[in-house]
Amino acid sequence: MQFMLIFNESTENVAERDNPDKAQAYWAAWGAYVGALNQSGLVVSGAGLQPPHTATHIQVRDGKRHIHDGPYADTKEHLGGFFIIDVPSLDEALEWASRSPNVYAGTTEVRPVLPPPV
Numbered sequence: 351m352q353f354m355l356i357f358n359e360s361t362e363n364v365a366e367r368d369n370p371d372k373a374q375a376y377w378a379a380w381g382a383y384v385g386a387l388n389q390s391g392l393v394v395s396g397a398g399l400q401p402p403h404t405a406t407h408i409q410v411r412d413g414k415r416h417i418h419d420g421p422y423a424d425t426k427e428h429l430g431g432f433f434i435i436d437v438p439s440l441d442e443a444l445e446w447a448s449r450s451p452n453v454y455a456g457t458t459e460v461r462p463v464l465p466p467p468v
Contacts, residue, residue: 355434357456
């Protein structure tokens with residue numbers, strides 16, 4: 351069964367990526383987690399994402415496109431990245447999610463992936 355692990359990080363946590371005092375620890379924790387996950391052979395796909403200020407949002411209202419750059423001001427967490435893993439159960443997906451460095455400062459969501467349409 352496939353599950354998506356969705357890593358939501360706070361603005362402060364995302365800022366650690368570029369902070370000279372914290373970047374090495376941030377990337378080391380993620381490197382160890384990603385390495386273990388890839389070595390497990392469970393990864394179907396995944397990627398980290400650029401910081402939230404690089405985002406572009408689009409909406410269509412009344413037939414008109416509305417484009418907004420960057421995160422919304424009221425956003426408390428940002429999507430930092432994801433993995434799709436193939437594991438036998440939700441319990442195993444939760445086990446992998448709980449090993450993420452993100453669980454200590456953000457939220458890791460685990461969601462089943464829909465099967466392809468028939």
